[in-house]
Amino acid sequence: MIQFVSISAFRAALSDLLKVRHGVYSGVQEEICRAFQNAPIEQIRSNRDMVLMDLDSVTIKLRLPDKRQHLSKSDGYRLIYLVLKDMPVVAFLTVYPKRGPLQQLDIPDAELKELVEIFTIESRARQIVIHDINDHLKEIQL
C-alpha cells in the first residue's frame, strides 16, 4: 500500500488554487489523482519527467495537463513530490499552475529547499497529512 501524504505548503497551495474564481483550477485534484492512481511505487520512483534530485529519496517535478481547461502538460500544472526509496511513501510538496491568475513559471532552488525543510520538520512532528488518491485527495485520519 502506498501512502500519499502532504505538507502544509502543498495544502495551502492547493487551497489557493481551489479558491480562484470561476473554478479556473478546479481540475487540479483530478489531475493529481489520475497521475498516481493504480501506479506502482516503482513507477512513481522512476518517473523520468523531471527528476530534480536523487539521493536517499527522489524529488520529482511532474508535469500535469489540465484537461478541464484543455491544457497540455506544458501549460497545465507542476507537482513537486518526494518519494522515499525504502518505504512506499509519496509526499506532495507543492503544486502550481503554468497559466492563469496564479501562474508560476519556475520554482527556484531556494523554494525547493524550504519545502524539503518543511517536510522534515512536519514529518518528525507527525504533522504530515495522509490523502486518499482514489477520492480527490480527501484527507484521511489515522
Added chain:
Amino acid sequence: MCQTAEISRHIGRIGRRSFDRRMRLASPLFVERQGEVARILNEVDRLSDRLHDEFITITEDDYRMFGPELKIVISTLKALRRESQSRPELRRYDERMREQILDLEELDHDIVEFRIKAPKDEELQQTLASIKDIDFSYLFK
C-alpha cells in the same frame, strides 16, 4: 555525465536550420518547402525529450558546453515564431512553437537551479540526507 557532445550537436543542427529558416522567411520571395518547419519542430521535440531523459545526469561542465547554444535555440525559435505569425500558411505551427519555447526555457532554468546550484547547496543536501533518519512506519499501522 550526460551525452553532452550529442546534445550539443543536436542543438547545433536545430540552431542552424531554424536560423536559415528565419532568413528565408524574411525574404519576399519566400515559399516554404513542404514540411520544413514541421521537421525543425520535430527536432526540437526530440531535443526536449533528450534533455528530460538525461536531466538527472547533466553536470555543470555539460551545461557549460551546451548551455549557450541552448539559449540561442530558444531565442531563434522565438524569432521564428514571431515571423511565422505574419505568414498565414505558417500560423498552424504557432501553438506548437509556443509550447516548445516554454518547455526549453523551463528546462534551461531547471538545469541551472537543480543540476548546478542544488548539488552545491550544503544545507539542502544535509536536509535531504536527514530524511532517512525519520520514522515513517506509523503511517502503516
